[in-house]
Amino acid sequence: MTGRKTYEVVAKRWKRGWELHIAGAGVTQSRTLLDAEGMVRDYVAALTEAHPDSFDVVITPEIGAGADGEILDLREADREAEAARERAAALRRNLARRLDSLGLSGREIASVLHVSPQRVSQLLDRARERGGRRGATS
Structure with a gap:
């Protein structure tokens, strides 16, 4: 394991994109899930003055309709x-x-x-x- 900090993020869908809830850091937004990691990195870097590549980001989307449990099951299987x-x-x-x-x-x-x-x-x-x-x- 590395000594790098990892930011856990819950991505919640809303009508204009994704709300990104960063544990211990706050909330930001992204239009697409594909852009979410970059938005989190920029947000955390601005907040902490750390380089955007100096920490890890793990994003867990909340999709609903029963898919969330399947996503977690898939991650565990991986x-x-x-x-x-x-x-x-x-x-x-x-x-x-x-x-x-x-x-x-x-x-x-x-x-x-x-x-x-x-x-x-x-x-x-x-x-x-x-x-x-x-x-x-x-």
């Missing part, structure tokens, strides 16, 4: 999928290193992992950066 991808990458690196230590060639490791030999080289290089063993095998 977070879970990213965590699963990170776990799979770590498992793949560790297994590549283990197969390498057992004497399998780079091409054999590629076959086991269903990746290219070039990807095996990358995996083993990353494993070595983290304290792995022997030279390239692909």
